[in-house]
Amino acid sequence: xxxxxxxxxxxxxxxxxLQAQVAVGENLLDTHITGIYASDLMSDILAYGKTGSxxxxxxxxxxxxxxxxxAEFKAIVFLRGKKPTEDILKFAQGKGLILxxxxxxxYEACIKIAQIxxxxxxxxxxxxxxxxxxxVAMHRFNIEGGDFTTAGMISTEIKExxxxxxxxxxxVRRVAISTYEGEMNVVxxxxxxxxxxxxSDEEILVNLDDEGKGIPDVEKAMQEGFTTATEEQRALGFxxxxxxxxxKKNADILHVTSEVGKGTHVAMKFIVKK
Amino acid sequence: xxxxxxxxxxxxxxxxxxxxxxxxxxxxxxxxxDVMTSANAGDLWLTVQTHHxxxxxxxxxxxxxxxxxxxxxxxxxxxxxxxxxxxxxLSTPKTIFEIASSLNAIGLKSQ
Numbered sequence: 001x002x003x004x005x006x007x008x009x010x011x012x013x014x015x016x017x018l019q020a021q022v023a024v025g026e027n028l029l030d031t032h033i034t035g036i037y038a039s040d041l042m043s044d045i046l047a048y049g050k051t052g053s054x055x056x057x058x059x060x061x062x063x064x065x066x067x068x069x070x071a072e073f074k075a076i077v078f079l080r081g082k083k084p085t086e087d088i089l090k091f092a093q094g095k096g097l098i099l100x101x102x103x104x105x106x107y108e109a110c111i112k113i114a115q116i117x118x119x120x121x122x123x124x125x126x127x128x129x130x131x132x133x134x135x136v137a138m139h140r141f142n143i144e145g146g147d148f149t150t151a152g153m154i155s156t157e158i159k160e161x162x163x164x165x166x167x168x169x170x171x172v173r174r175v176a177i178s179t180y181e182g183e184m185n186v187v188x189x190x191x192x193x194x195x196x197x198x199x200s201d202e203e204i205l206v207n208l209d210d211e212g213k214g215i216p217d218v219e220k221a222m223q224e225g226f227t228t229a230t231e232e233q234r235a236l237g238f239x240x241x242x243x244x245x246x247x248k249k250n251a252d253i254l255h256v257t258s259e260v261g262k263g264t265h266v267a268m269k270f271i272v273k274k
Numbered sequence: 275x276x277x278x279x280x281x282x283x284x285x286x287x288x289x290x291x292x293x294x295x296x297x298x299x300x301x302x303x304x305x306x307x308d309v310m311t312s313a314n315a316g317d318l319w320l321t322v323q324t325h326h327x328x329x330x331x332x333x334x335x336x337x338x339x340x341x342x343x344x345x346x347x348x349x350x351x352x353x354x355x356x357x358x359x360x361x362x363x364l365s366t367p368k369t370i371f372e373i374a375s376s377l378n379a380i381g382l383k384s385q
Binding site: 036037040041044048107108225231234237240 | 300301302305306308322323324327344347349370371374375377384
């Protein structure tokens with residue numbers, strides 16, 4: 001008799017397999033998981049992570065939670081006894097993100113999850129288009145350079161605004177990830193910046209203007225892996241040279257101009273499919 | 275387990291000069307500080323990091339070899355340093371999750 005197992009992979013089953021504790025989301029453990037992503041680099045999660053995944057990570061900074069929210073992940077497992085900080089707990093509670101903690105390391109965690117006889121459901125491919133007339137929404141935010149504790153909060157707010165307008169989730173995800181990468185770039189490389197969002201039923205425009213050191217060679221900066229980030233920034237899981245390439249991948253049109261010693265202007269356009 | 279056996283079974287690409295090594299376990303992390311504190315000598319280190327600092331870390335910990343996953347392009351500088359300090363760099367297009375399952379299937383345990 002063929003061994004057909006149609007049990008779905010849920011957060012609960014992963015929790016059992018990893019002997020994990022629930023830090024946030026005890027009531028959400030029946031949530032289905034559609035992908036596994038093991039990484040400590042936030043830009044990688046944003047570039048390759050799939051909607052509906054669970055993140056296995058040893059990185060317990062607030063950016064772990066923000067990146068997971070941007071990438072539409074359902075849950076995070078903090079490995080090797082790492083504990084989510086107060087700001088992570090608070091963020092996750094507000095966003096319906098499930099947090100687990102375990103002593104297991106990343107290798108063991110991957111193996112144990114692979115041995116669960118659950119079935120991964122493919123992510124929903126249905127893309128409801130925007131079928132209502134909307135007023136043009138304009139929003140403007142100030143970004144503080146060097147402030148890693150609040151970095152990502154502006155992009156989080158922008159994501160919520162776009163969701164509330166009713167754009168299709170895939171489009172919102174692309175805008176959110178690109179804006180977040182842009183926001184992190186300003187935080188890492190500039191003194192201050194402004195992000196503006198103009199959302200209509202035809203397009204979403206995101207502009208980031210900063211006052212900072214600028215980019216000497218924009219073409220080079222667009223290459224995957226090119227980075228000028230400091231060791232401290234890289235320790236946060238950013239600055240692995242994925243930011244601009246990630247923005248280019250997600251935006252329909254990306255335009256970057258920069259002047260050394262003055263600052264950088266990034267313009268992104270996302271077309272709303274009707 | 276012999277490194278050469280793992281390279282062959284998992285079809286890993288060898289980016290530096292290779293040497294005969296014994297692999298004792300597996301460690302996965304993209305955080306260099308975690309590798310320094312928690313990885314063991316003789317571990318196969320799986321990561322998406324390609325920055326040349328990985329060579330210094332691998333050298334300090336006596337990592338058996340680095341496996342760069344996800345088909346990440348490893349900069350020339352990192353490969354040159356790897357050759358100079360006898361740190362073997364391997365590459366695979368697979369993700370961490372996929373390659374971990376394959377390593378488990380051929381019998382590698384964490385230390």
